[in-house]
Amino acid sequence: MRFLLVDRILELEPGHMAVAEKSLPATEELFLDHFPGFPVVPGVLLIEMMGQTAAKALNAQRLSRGQAMLGEVRSARFRHWVKPDEVIRLSATIERNQDDFAIAKCQAEVAGRKVGSAELLFVFMPPEQLAPEYRDAVLEDYLLQQGGHHES
Template identity: 40%
Template sequence: MSILMDQEQIKGVIPHRDPFLLIDEIVEMEPGKRVVAKKYIKADDFWFRGHFPEKPVVPGVLIIEMLAQAGAVSMLSLDEHKGKIGFLGGVDKAKFRRMVVPGDVLTLEVEIIKIKGPVGVGKAVAHVDGEKAVTAEISFVLK
């Protein structure tokens, strides 16, 4: 897969910045419909200092945030939403199926399944080498 957007280009779409810009690149996207992003998990990622130093594991809630950021890039790439901010509105049906550890490449896929005005829902899946790590439905509000 080729890179459609790197981190600098992502910063032009969503307001997140270090240390909380949690996606590295966009590799597929149909704006407002679906997106595939990547996160390269490194041993020096900030969360591993406390979660857990002896057995580093990416916190599940941060994987949810990564999925939300990927979905935000898709929605905010539409002309009618440029300049807005996507806010997390809720998380439903979240399942944490696999630990994500340093060295993993996390693939983040979000399909927008419902939109009504500024509110929408995305079906989200994060996986490593095709093995599901997290699945959820993420709702959002664009303002």
């Protein structure tokens, strides 16, 4: 499994909010063990999906502070099981956005029903510490479709 846990961005306001979608196919190997006979998306992956959604809102600002990285899960709640092949709608609202950290309130829904939520704290990795070939294809593609600029 790759840890690219946002399939597409639906809405984005740089530095303020993002809405995205993700679906994990039933063929993902993780469902063999989580759980046999009752496959569900692990809660930790729901947190990561919400975190990646929030990071896209932060990274879309293109600030010199660098790449948003999850620094702390302040709270997380899971309300309902998420089954394979279900489309998960992820939303993130940036509550605080400072030079050295940011805080996001996030939510995951399936078919209009809240399945999870989290408050996440982000720190920033300076650009020179990223691999030179690093590229967030989902964010870049969305920005290009919206007429935004593209940085390689």
